Amino acid sequence: MRFCLKIKRNAGILRSTALTLCRFMSTAPYRCQAQVVDFIIKKDVYNDMGKGLLFLSENNPNIALKRWYQKRISDLNESATILEDAGRVVRRDPALKNTLDVAKVYEKGPDWVLRDFYPDSLHLKDALDNPKAASALERTRNGLAGNQHPALLDLAKRLNRPKPSANFHWSPANEKIIWIDGL
DSSP: OHHHHHHHHHHTOOHHHHHHHHHHHHHSOHHHHHHHHHHHHHSOEEEOTTSEEEEEOSSOTTEEEEEEOGGGHHHHHHHHHHHHHHHHHHHHOTTGGGTEEEOOEEEEOSSEEEEEOOTTOEEGGGTTTSHHHHHHHHHHHHHHTTOOOHHHHHHHHHHTSSSOOTTEEEETTTTEEEEOOOO
16 A cells, blocks of 8 residues: 555655556566556646556656556557557558558556557547548548458447547548547
């Protein structure tokens, strides 16, 4: 408990977040605890749509440590696998890689993943009034049309909604659509 309270004082985070972190860390391996300390002390904590918490680092603002809530841990492996598979396919496709990025998963633990983070991004559905975002969406949809690769079928389904899934962001800096989460 003293370890978590130290994090709370140093990071200036809310008590409820510190208690959530204590629950995570009580069962986390030591190596993961060290990563959480590195991430949480240096930057803010973000709630990730009810699946878990994102911890950001000032040392590398383009990487996030996502800790999954206990009630959603069963989704962790599926979500990470979807991102890994889709990322490999997109990076090999000449048309898709120009309009779409898939968050890369660097490491996985029992209740966490270390993955790409796009600090400038916003929900794609909120950026569609931007002509570049709208054009990228149209080009990505065209690139996905008829593609039967299993890793891209769910991506296409979520992206083809009238308002794309909240797991798709627009990065003005990269001028690309970003798929940030597999589920």
